[in-house]
Amino acid sequence: MKPTDIAAPDYFHKVVDCQWACPAHTPVPEYIRLIAQGRYSDAYMINWKSNVFPGILGRTCDRPCEPACRRGRVEETPVAICRLKRVAADFKDDITQRLPKPSAKNGKRVAFIGGGPASLTVARDLAPLGYHCTVFDGDPEAGGMMRTQIPKFRLPNSVIDEETGYILNLGVDFKGGHRIESMKALLAEKYDAIFVGSGAPRGRELDVPGRKEAAAHVHIGIDWLSSVSFGHTDKIGKRVIVLGGGNTAMDCCRTARRLGGEDVKVVVRSGFEEMKASPWEKEDALHEDVPILNFLVPTAFVHDNGKLTGITFQKVKAEYDAKGRRNLVPSGEPDQTIECDDVLVAVGQENAFPWIEQDCGIEFDKWHMPKVDPKTFVSTNPKVFFGGDAAFGPKNIIWAVAQGHDAALSIHKMLSGEDITERPLPEVHISSQKMGIHEWSYDNDISNDKRFKVPHRDKVIALKDIRTEVELGYDVKLALGEAHRCLNCDVQTVFSTSLCIECDACADICPMDCITFTDNGEEGDLRQRLKAPSLHPDQDLYVSTDLKTGRVMVKDEDVCLHCGLCAERCPTGAWDMQKYLIEMTHAGSACPTKSRSAA
Amino acid sequence: MTYIAKPKFHHPGLKKNELGYTHRDYEGKISTLCAGCGHDSITASIIEACYELSIEPHRVAKISGIGCSSKTPDYFLGNSHGFNSVHGRMPSVLTGANLANRDLIYLGVSGDGDSASIGFGQFAHSIRRGVDMTYIVENNGVYGLTKGQFSATADRGSKSKKGVTNTDNAIDLVAIALQLGATFVARSFSGDKTQLVPLIAAAIRHKGASFIDVISPCIAFNNHAGSTKSFDYVREHNDAVNRLDVLVGRDPIAVDYAPGTVQMVEQHDGSSIALRKIDADYDPHDRLGAQTFLQKHAAKGQIVTGLLYVDPDAEDLHEHLNTVETPLNTLEADALCPGSAVLDKFNARLR
Numbered sequence: 014m015k016p017t018d019i020a021a022p023d024y025f026h027k028v029v030d031c032q033w034a035c036p037a038h039t040p041v042p043e044y045i046r047l048i049a050q051g052r053y054s055d056a057y058m059i060n061w062k063s064n065v066f067p068g069i070l071g072r073t074c075d076r077p078c079e080p081a082c083r084r085g086r087v088e089e090t091p092v093a094i095c096r097l098k099r100v101a102a103d104f105k106d107d108i109t110q111r112l113p114k115p116s117a118k119n120g121k122r123v124a125f126i127g128g129g130p131a132s133l134t135v136a137r138d139l140a141p142l143g144y145h146c147t148v149f150d151g152d153p154e155a156g157g158m159m160r161t162q163i164p165k166f167r168l169p170n171s172v173i174d175e176e177t178g179y180i181l182n183l184g185v186d187f188k189g190g191h192r193i194e195s196m197k198a199l200l201a202e203k204y205d206a207i208f209v210g211s212g213a214p215r216g217r218e219l220d221v222p223g224r225k226e227a228a229a230h231v232h233i234g235i236d237w238l239s240s241v242s243f244g245h246t247d248k249i250g251k252r253v254i255v256l257g258g259g260n261t262a263m264d265c266c267r268t269a270r271r272l273g274g275e276d277v278k279v280v281v282r283s284g285f286e287e288m289k290a291s292p293w294e295k296e297d298a299l300h301e302d303v304p305i306l307n308f309l310v311p312t313a314f315v316h317d318n319g320k321l322t323g324i325t326f327q328k329v330k331a332e333y334d335a336k337g338r339r340n341l342v343p344s345g346e347p348d349q350t351i352e353c354d355d356v357l358v359a360v361g362q363e364n365a366f367p368w369i370e371q372d373c374g375i376e377f378d379k380w381h382m383p384k385v386d387p388k389t390f391v392s393t394n395p396k397v398f399f400g401g402d403a404a405f406g407p408k409n410i411i412w413a414v415a416q417g418h419d420a421a422l423s424i425h426k427m428l429s430g431e432d433i434t435e436r437p438l439p440e441v442h443i444s445s446q447k448m449g450i451h452e453w454s455y456d457n458d459i460s461n462d463k464r465f466k467v468p469h470r471d472k473v474i475a476l477k478d479i480r481t482e483v484e485l486g487y488d489v490k491l492a493l494g495e496a497h498r499c500l501n502c503d504v505q506t507v508f509s510t511s512l513c514i515e516c517d518a519c520a521d522i523c524p525m526d527c528i529t530f531t532d533n534g535e536e537g538d539l540r541q542r543l544k545a546p547s548l549h550p551d552q553d554l555y556v557s558t559d560l561k562t563g564r565v566m567v568k569d570e571d572v573c574l575h576c577g578l579c580a581e582r583c584p585t586g587a588w589d590m591q592k593y594l595i596e597m598t599h600a601g602s603a604c605p606t607k608s609r610s611a612a
Numbered sequence: 613m614t615y616i617a618k619p620k621f622h623h624p625g626l627k628k629n630e631l632g633y634t635h636r637d638y639e640g641k642i643s644t645l646c647a648g649c650g651h652d653s654i655t656a657s658i659i660e661a662c663y664e665l666s667i668e669p670h671r672v673a674k675i676s677g678i679g680c681s682s683k684t685p686d687y688f689l690g691n692s693h694g695f696n697s698v699h700g701r702m703p704s705v706l707t708g709a710n711l712a713n714r715d716l717i718y719l720g721v722s723g724d725g726d727s728a729s730i731g732f733g734q735f736a737h738s739i740r741r742g743v744d745m746t747y748i749v750e751n752n753g754v755y756g757l758t759k760g761q762f763s764a765t766a767d768r769g770s771k772s773k774k775g776v777t778n779t780d781n782a783i784d785l786v787a788i789a790l791q792l793g794a795t796f797v798a799r800s801f802s803g804d805k806t807q808l809v810p811l812i813a814a815a816i817r818h819k820g821a822s823f824i825d826v827i828s829p830c831i832a833f834n835n836h837a838g839s840t841k842s843f844d845y846v847r848e849h850n851d852a853v854n855r856l857d858v859l860v861g862r863d864p865i866a867v868d869y870a871p872g873t874v875q876m877v878e879q880h881d882g883s884s885i886a887l888r889k890i891d892a893d894y895d896p897h898d899r900l901g902a903q904t905f906l907q908k909h910a911a912k913g914q915i916v917t918g919l920l921y922v923d924p925d926a927e928d929l930h931e932h933l934n935t936v937e938t939p940l941n942t943l944e945a946d947a948l949c950p951g952s953a954v955l956d957k958f959n960a961r962l963r
Contacts, residue, residue: 458616516829517652521656524636526622582648
């Protein structure tokens with residue numbers, strides 16, 4: 014193998030699994046350390062810069078970071094990264110003085126369609142640079158689906174108000190209750206750029222017999238949730254069936270439990286394990302006495318002269334073809350009819366752009382999605398950008414934020430007369446953590462604690478009021494314990510070949526047997542010869558240049574605890590623990606721009 | 613020294629031995645020696661050898677004297693018996709323990725000061741008597757704990773860290789062990805675990821006095837130019853006569869080396885050693901040849917390593933003394949004191 018090029022920012026970035034997995038590349042270990050030190054405001058600001066909505070995401074994020082967390086490969090469960098983010102938001106001081114100040118306008122005007130996370134992220138990045146940002150939204154208040162679709166018992170309004178407020182107070186012009194009905198008309202207003210962050214606002218229909226007749230008691234999940242959110246709907250029948258296995262279905266069933274649903278069931282086509290909903294959301298639903306029935310495909314709404322009485326389901330089983338693809342085939346068992354008073358259909362969301370005329374210069378593909386560049390987020394109209402669910406279909410808030418940052422960068426570059434396809438490298442700060450012979454400026458004593466549970470409100474109380482938040486969040490003590498579980502993966506093991514005397518001290522002390530001194534070879538061959546088996550070939554090998562004996566040092570990054578014992582036991586300082594703080598370049602960061610390889 | 617405890621977590625894919633232990637289960641406390649000490653690599657090799665042999669930790673007694681090397685039993689086999697004795701007195705404590713309980717595996721851990729100076733006599737007599745043990749000398753040629761004076765194994769002409777030349781002749785413990793009748797004699801290097809681990813494993817399986825001299829560079833006081841026990845010097849002058857490749861129980865061994873290059877050695881306990889010859893003419897069953905070979909190469913400044921001599925049919929002290937099979941410490945009162953009739957009979961023979 015060729016020696017590892019640790020100067021490439023992506024190499025060590027990849028080692029910070031959580032940060033690499035986060036679409037917005039939030040420097041997770043950095044803020045977790047700050048939480049451990051009680052510096053909640055500092056931790057919040059790191060998040061705010063990177064993911065814009067720490068308080069909201071700390072309650073609702075889909076957490077792509079957690080399955081990636083190294084701790085999950087070392088023991089059973091990853092660090093509760095998401096809920097630590099909430100800790101930063103809960104315990105911070107007033108941070109308004111630390112926010113960017115509204116700056117003098119530069120005379121350029123940007124319009125935003127939709128006031129959700131994607132648009133607000135772009136506005137957050139552009140407003141401090143002097144752009145005049147105007148955000149249009151059909152709803153009276155900013156937040157988009159964060160406000161309308163996420164139930165208040167998961168995300169209180171106060172948190173949304175606070176974090177959307179930080180952005181709107183940067184001098185962003187918010188036009189609530191102003192739905193954009195025509196792209197053509199907006200283009201005619203001669204904005205310098207337009208950003209479309211209108212989400213995926215249409216709930217998918219379930220077109221089976223009886224749907225029309227029973228319509229009065231069959232509701233589309235996301236519409237029903239937003240109706241509940243605005244207080245237009247405040248009750249539901251006693252027996253409710255929720256169709257669908259995603260997170261919206263989980264929100265629907267738990268909301269139904271709070272609006273009078275006593276016998277609420279979730280019914281999914283797939284198996285329980287394959288459901289799209291996050292495991293913790295399924296857990297929360299089960300905890301609130303909502304059974305999840307699987308392998309049932311709805312075939313008809315049963316009604317009595319238009320009054321819904323139940324749903325008929327066909328029983329199916331999963332079969333896998335030669336390629337491992339799953340097919341649901343009838344199991345042959347008799348159909349099952351489940352009685353109910355109301356049905357909530359949460360089987361997916363779709364994009365809808367009836368308001369974009371064909372002659373706007375915005376092309377659509379065969380799936381009726383706009384043609385958007387996945388890096389720059391520009392559409393075929395060079396002044397119109399898309400981001401969030403509007404660009405590539407329904408995903409999660411954190412994706413909308415990440416895409417918003419990239420789109421903001423494109424808009425800023427375009428309006429500065431630069432080439433938007435040239436993307437700047439992330440900013441990397443490197444610093445040795447060595448304080449003394451055996452002293453490091455980070456806590457390298459690995460905690461053996463298991464993941465701490467986030468305290469929940471008593472179920473009886475929680476189910477009584479739809480606005481009572483269920484999760485109470487970590488207290489300071491629990492947060493400290495959980496923060497200590499973080500392995501500080503951003504404190505990198507950096508190896509200098511020229512200093513190594515091949516004494517084996519690092520290989521001997523390494524608790525995870527990560528380090529091997531051996532003859533070089535092809536990657537596949539080297540992976541066979543490591544001290545401990547290579548379990549995850551997607552995790553990089555760190556290979557040195559040739560040592561004095563002609564061998565190389567090979568480190569499997571997979572389960573390194575970043576405990577620094579290799580560096581402590583190294584007599585010559587050939588190993589050093591260096592913190593790599595990697596921050597993505599946002600619009601307006603001063604940074605030399607060279608084209609970057611990835612991420 | 614390191615102040616934090618070594619994390620309990622281990623690699624999730626670590627292999628387990630026949631007893632279900634990983635090599636981590638054979639560790640002791642974290643080392644308090646200087647960073648990079650060769651002794652720590654020997655510790656790691658002992659751990660590895662015991663893991664590979666699936667030794668039950670409670671079947672081992674590790675006994676040491678005084679010095680950096682004699683501290684190391686604290687860093688391996690944390691669940692074994694241990695005795696940290698007086699300076700240079702490891703061999704007599706070990707001999708006594710072995711006589712009292714012949715069922716344990718005895719690991720004597722010592723250093724060049726402990727064995728070649730203050731305990732030289734003790735070393736000699738334990739070897740001479742053929743105590744069934746694995747005697748490991750962690751040899752760095754220097755008194756590390758007292759800041760780097762030459763030890764008795766420092767080569768004549770080698771230089772101290774301050775530049776002083778050693779004018780005394782060196783004691784070669786391997787040569788002495790050969791002369792005194794050790795039945796398993798090897799030399800190795802702490803920086804070469806592929807050689808050292810199987811040597812330790814083979815020594816543990818050997819019945820009789822096994823002696824291994826392990827050159828172990830002292831990072832703090834003996835790893836400079838002019839030293840003959842530095843990493844660089846040993847690597848440059850290492851003349852390995854053979855390598856042990858496999859060591860298994862009673863299973864037949866399949867070795868795919870060219871014929872004539874592998875020599876099988878059957879040990880007393882039924883285990884086998886496959887020796888891959890590096891020096892085609894070297895015969896590890898020839899005590900006299902070994903001594904000559906050693907002297908010749910030493911004169912050329914070469915450090916001969918590998919399994920230098922083995923007598924697979926060796927006897928040990930218990931056989932010499934014709935002791936009972938049952939460990940003395942488990943003999944019950946009726947066996948130890950068979951009554952006056954037996955005593956009378958015995959006395960009658962002496963009249």
